[in-house]
Amino acid sequence: MTGDAPHGPASPTIEFWFEFGSNYSYLAVMRIEEEAARYGVRIVWKPFLLGPILRALGMETSPFVLHKQKGAYVWRDMARQCAKYGLPWTQPSAFPRLAILPMRVALLGAGQPWMGAFCRRTMELNFVLDRDINQSEPIAAILIDLNLPASDLLAQAQAEPTKTRLRQQTEEAQARGIFGAPTFFVGAEMFWGNDRLDDALHWAVDQKQE
Amino acid sequence: MTGDAPHGPASPTIEFWFEFGSNYSYLAVMRIEEEAARYGVRIVWKPFLLGPILRALGMETSPFVLHKQKGAYVWRDMARQCAKYGLPWTQPSAFPRLAILPMRVALLGAGQPWMGAFCRRTMELNFVLDRDINQSEPIAAILIDLNLPASDLLAQAQAEPTKTRLRQQTEEAQARGIFGAPTFFVGAEMFWGNDRLDDALHWAVDQKQE
Numbered sequence: 001m002t003g004d005a006p007h008g009p010a011s012p013t014i015e016f017w018f019e020f021g022s023n024y025s026y027l028a029v030m031r032i033e034e035e036a037a038r039y040g041v042r043i044v045w046k047p048f049l050l051g052p053i054l055r056a057l058g059m060e061t062s063p064f065v066l067h068k069q070k071g072a073y074v075w076r077d078m079a080r081q082c083a084k085y086g087l088p089w090t091q092p093s094a095f096p097r098l099a100i101l102p103m104r105v106a107l108l109g110a111g112q113p114w115m116g117a118f119c120r121r122t123m124e125l126n127f128v129l130d131r132d133i134n135q136s137e138p139i140a141a142i143l144i145d146l147n148l149p150a151s152d153l154l155a156q157a158q159a160e161p162t163k164t165r166l167r168q169q170t171e172e173a174q175a176r177g178i179f180g181a182p183t184f185f186v187g188a189e190m191f192w193g194n195d196r197l198d199d200a201l202h203w204a205v206d207q208k209q210e
Numbered sequence: 211m212t213g214d215a216p217h218g219p220a221s222p223t224i225e226f227w228f229e230f231g232s233n234y235s236y237l238a239v240m241r242i243e244e245e246a247a248r249y250g251v252r253i254v255w256k257p258f259l260l261g262p263i264l265r266a267l268g269m270e271t272s273p274f275v276l277h278k279q280k281g282a283y284v285w286r287d288m289a290r291q292c293a294k295y296g297l298p299w300t301q302p303s304a305f306p307r308l309a310i311l312p313m314r315v316a317l318l319g320a321g322q323p324w325m326g327a328f329c330r331r332t333m334e335l336n337f338v339l340d341r342d343i344n345q346s347e348p349i350a351a352i353l354i355d356l357n358l359p360a361s362d363l364l365a366q367a368q369a370e371p372t373k374t375r376l377r378q379q380t381e382e383a384q385a386r387g388i389f390g391a392p393t394f395f396v397g398a399e400m401f402w403g404n405d406r407l408d409d410a411l412h413w414a415v416d417q418k419q420e
Contacts, residue, residue: 057277067267069389073402080409179279192283195405199290 011042012204015185017178018119019050020099020106023064023078023092026127027194028182030087033116039201045115047106048173049166050096050181057179062096081194088128097126098134104157104166105139114146121145221252222414225395227388228329229260230309230316233274233288233302236337237404238392240297243326249411255325257316258383259376260306260391267389272306291404298338307336308344314367314376315349324356331355 016032018025036043054062064071075091082089102122109115121142125131131138136154143150156162173183177190184191184200186207191200226242228235246253264272274281285301292299312332319325331352335341341348346364353360366372383393387400394401394410396417401410 057279067389069267069387072387073389073400076400077402077406084409177279177282179277179283190283190286192287196287199294203290 011040012207013042013044013186014200014204015044015046017046017048017173017181017183017185019048019181020102020119020122020126020133021096022050022181023074023095023127024180024194025182026123027078027081027085027087028197029119029123031085031194031197035197035201039205041201041204043116045106045110045119046169046173047103047110047166048178048181049100049103049170052170053174053178053180056174065095088124090128090130092126092130094132097132099126100166101134101136101154101157102139104162105143105153107162107165107169108153108156114148117146118142221250222417223252223254223396224410224414225254225256227256227258227383227391227393227395229258229391230312230329230332230336230343231306232260232391233284233305233337234390234404235392236333237288237291237295237297238407239329239333241295241404241407245407245411249415251411251414253326255316255320255329256379256383257313257320257376258388258391259310259313259380262380263384263388263390266384275305298334300338300340302336302340304342307342309336310376311344311346311364311367312349314372315353315363317372317375317379318363318366324358327356328352 014036016028018029032043054060059066064074078091079089081087099122106115106119106122109118122133122139125138125142126133133139140150140154143153176185180192182192182194182197184197186200186204189200189203191197191203224246226238228239242253264270269276274284288301289299291297309332316325316329316332319328332343332349335348335352336343343349350360350364353363386395390402392402392404392407394407396410396414399410399413401407401413
């Protein structure tokens with residue numbers, strides 16, 4: 001260690017692959033900035049679409065919908081996990097919600113200082129306020145609240161290059177062996193699920209020290 | 211609290227549903243006695259057969275075999291989890307291993323002082339020594355090492371009443387909504403996976419204090 005800035009280019013790094021429709025991604029989105037800061041790890045945000053990944057695995061929708069017993073368990077687990085982490089929680093009346101528009105906005109936000117706040121607000125829309133998240137109006141309202149140029153960002157989000165990038169990032173997720181969300185990578189090391197966030201951050205710090 | 215013995219009838223209790231063929235049950239079997247003692251929680255051991263549960267959900271074998279990408283991940287996850295907990299680990303050359311004989315012995319051991327040691331030794335046979343666990347010889351060797359009447363226990367394990375009890379306990383697992391192993395119950399509250407063992411123990415203690 002030669003006096004790197006805490007989040008300089010040589011900081012340990014974690015890739016965070018997530019989906020706004022995914023309930024366990026909600027837990028990770030709400031926690032990751034605070035946890036990563038505690039470990040001194042830089043976050044590389046990687047929004048991707050879970051739907052095409054699940055369809056390639058033969059699932060037409062979330063396994064929590066297809067698999068009734070696991071689904072019933074998951075909502076109880078979510079209520080308990082949110083209580084444990086001190087997070088608000090409302091079981092969404094529609095699940096899984098389409099999230100293509102906010103995922104495209106998130107692609108534009110990755111690397112920007114507003115990314116964490118935008119993602120938390122979008123997740124709260126889905127899993128606390130129980131609102132549709134694939135509409136311009138509520139997403140614009142979040143961007144405006146964050147003092148961002150909402151109509152410019154929404155136009156850019158819906159332009160062809162952003163659509164293409166989201167498709168490519170989803171293909172990359174599939175190529176890397178991702179089968180669910182959230183997923184974390186530290187180098188080639190993959191960690192699946194909010195339950196592995198701390199292990200992944202430990203790994204990032206240990207790697208850095210080697 | 212009126213001076214109960216630490217593990218008296220009024221102690222907080224956790225039901226531990228597990229399978230010797232299940233790799234995440236390995237982690238929980240190796241950890242549970244120490245963890246439960248730390249919390250002052252009594253363990254009710256509930257061996258059951260995972261195969262019939264999975265078949266009822268439309269899976270002919272473990273999802274880690276059926277689902278190639280998740281399977282590849284799981285073996286890496288197991289190696290890391292074992293390193294984290296300080297447990298030995300060998301990826302078994304056959305998976306999932308049939309465990310009907312040792313599950314029947316475990317039914318006889320539930321409630322006996324030798325249960326924890328027997329379960330750990332059987333799990334080590336599968337996930338450390340990479341040996342077949344559904345044979346009389348290695349199971350007898352474990353029982354003899356524990357100073358138990360091996361041939362009496364094996365005869366009783368293979369007698370009709372024990373076979374029936376294991377079938378019934380598996381049906382009970384299914385009726386309670388169990389879809390994987392390990393699963394913990396604290397009263398009616400279900401916790402799935404080794405990752406939830408500590409949450410379940412916390413819950414047991416909190417329930418008791420109410």
